[in-house]
Amino acid sequence: MDKFYHVTTYGCQMNVHESEKIAGILSELGYKSCERIEDADIAVFNTCCIRENAENHAFGNIGMLKKLKAAKRDMIIAVGGCLTQQMGKAENLREKFPFVDIIFGTHNLGKLKDYISKKQSDKKAVIEILDDDGKVYEERKALRTSYPNAWVNITYGCNNFCTYCIVPYVRGRERSRRSEDILKECRELIALGYKEITLLGQNVNSYANGTDDLTFPELLNKIASIEGKFRLRFMTSHPKDFSEELVKVIAVNPKICKCVHLPVQSGSDSVLKAMNRRYTSAEYLKKVEVLKKYVPDCAITTDLIVGFPNETDEDFNATLNLVKTVGFSSAFSFVYSKRDGTVAAKMDGQVPTAVSKARIMELIALVNAQTRAQSEKYVGKTVEVLCEDYDAKKGLYLGRDEYGRMAYFKSEKDVTGEFLNIFVESANGISLTGKIV
Ligand code: 5AD
Ligand code: SF4
Numbered sequence: 001m002d003k004f005y006h007v008t009t010y011g012c013q014m015n016v017h018e019s020e021k022i023a024g025i026l027s028e029l030g031y032k033s034c035e036r037i038e039d040a041d042i043a044v045f046n047t048c049c050i051r052e053n054a055e056n057h058a059f060g061n062i063g064m065l066k067k068l069k070a071a072k073r074d075m076i077i078a079v080g081g082c083l084t085q086q087m088g089k090a091e092n093l094r095e096k097f098p099f100v101d102i103i104f105g106t107h108n109l110g111k112l113k114d115y116i117s118k119k120q121s122d123k124k125a126v127i128e129i130l131d132d133d134g135k136v137y138e139e140r141k142a143l144r145t146s147y148p149n150a151w152v153n154i155t156y157g158c159n160n161f162c163t164y165c166i167v168p169y170v171r172g173r174e175r176s177r178r179s180e181d182i183l184k185e186c187r188e189l190i191a192l193g194y195k196e197i198t199l200l201g202q203n204v205n206s207y208a209n210g211t212d213d214l215t216f217p218e219l220l221n222k223i224a225s226i227e228g229k230f231r232l233r234f235m236t237s238h239p240k241d242f243s244e245e246l247v248k249v250i251a252v253n254p255k256i257c258k259c260v261h262l263p264v265q266s267g268s269d270s271v272l273k274a275m276n277r278r279y280t281s282a283e284y285l286k287k288v289e290v291l292k293k294y295v296p297d298c299a300i301t302t303d304l305i306v307g308f309p310n311e312t313d314e315d316f317n318a319t320l321n322l323v324k325t326v327g328f329s330s331a332f333s334f335v336y337s338k339r340d341g342t343v344a345a346k347m348d349g350q351v352p353t354a355v356s357k358a359r360i361m362e363l364i365a366l367v368n369a370q371t372r373a374q375s376e377k378y379v380g381k382t383v384e385v386l387c388e389d390y391d392a393k394k395g396l397y398l399g400r401d402e403y404g405r406m407a408y409f410k411s412e413k414d415v416t417g418e419f420l421n422i423f424v425e426s427a428n429g430i431s432l433t434g435k436i437v
Contacts, residue, residue, distance in 0.1 A: 008045050010083075103128075203342060
């Protein structure tokens, strides 16, 4: 009889890819994927704790499985990811949800197979959270679900300790994969027909720092020189390590998308200092200037936080001004979320929720207006998109241009994974609509 798995993912692209690795492990064990969690013999929750709402979301969803588990006693429920790795959270989960069978952290994904067989043989819950051992494990094969794009990790962990951020505590110190392993994986992906590779790391610009391996720009150059038509993207770049050398590599390599995610977080120097970002707004703007000099049409996207402790109206206005100066093509805006264990969690001067809410609304309105204005400039032009998917609700295919702009269009045949020229007929905020030419 067929056995089924269901993986629920919370959080970032890093987690999306980690879920593909979990799916890889489960498929090696003979499980098949299923759409509905009710049909699963094993349900895995790949959690995130970067902000409180991601955490609450996971807790809520796990709680909802109590009834299902009571009716389906052999079902295995496993919880992994950043949340379980956070101090005390695994115990917390165990107390709240005694029906959970397996709890594992971010450093022992590769042992999931052992945990499942242990649970099946001993009939007892398995809980193991390991500390970061500083190693990179190469043996996990992902079952990829995002064709034509493939995610490829280049670094794990983070050394930056931005004062608001839990990531360095739950993902451990920064470590880089060997460039030959990354190149081998990229070559295989291109040979398999993947058309876009997105390199992943908390701070890709510090790739292989302190080792004799390639620098990040050298790595990009090497990957871009693999034969075949494909696109290369990367995320995330920490502004402090974003170099002119990298900008020049983007400028001369047509396979590297002219689209850089460069999180600024705030436009206020005192907030940036309190965040331990290690750049000023002027230094950030200088990096943007260099980027625009070499790659004039480069799209720049960012992350922004409002309501960091002690953020004043003046600080917030500085963020608005920086957003206007740079002209981001899109941005993720977040309300600061207090994370236990971080330096900022101990700071006085928490900003009232109503103030943060008003600020985020104003910020989102500004970002959206900029995005809309940029989309409108596309109307009447032809863009090359890589078709990513079919939107059944709209009855349209969707693709993305190298700048990250999404375009919807009609096609009689399945064109997923194809590069197509689209004549843009209209712009609707963040996305475009057009026809294949
Ligand atoms: N509160 C709000 N946003 C946060 N981020 C990280 N930690 C927090 C937090 N505690 C945001 C940052 C980062 C993105 C991935 O998540 O903007 O760039
Ligand atoms: Fe968190 Fe800063 Fe590291 Fe990004 S660079 S993961 S925001 S600590």
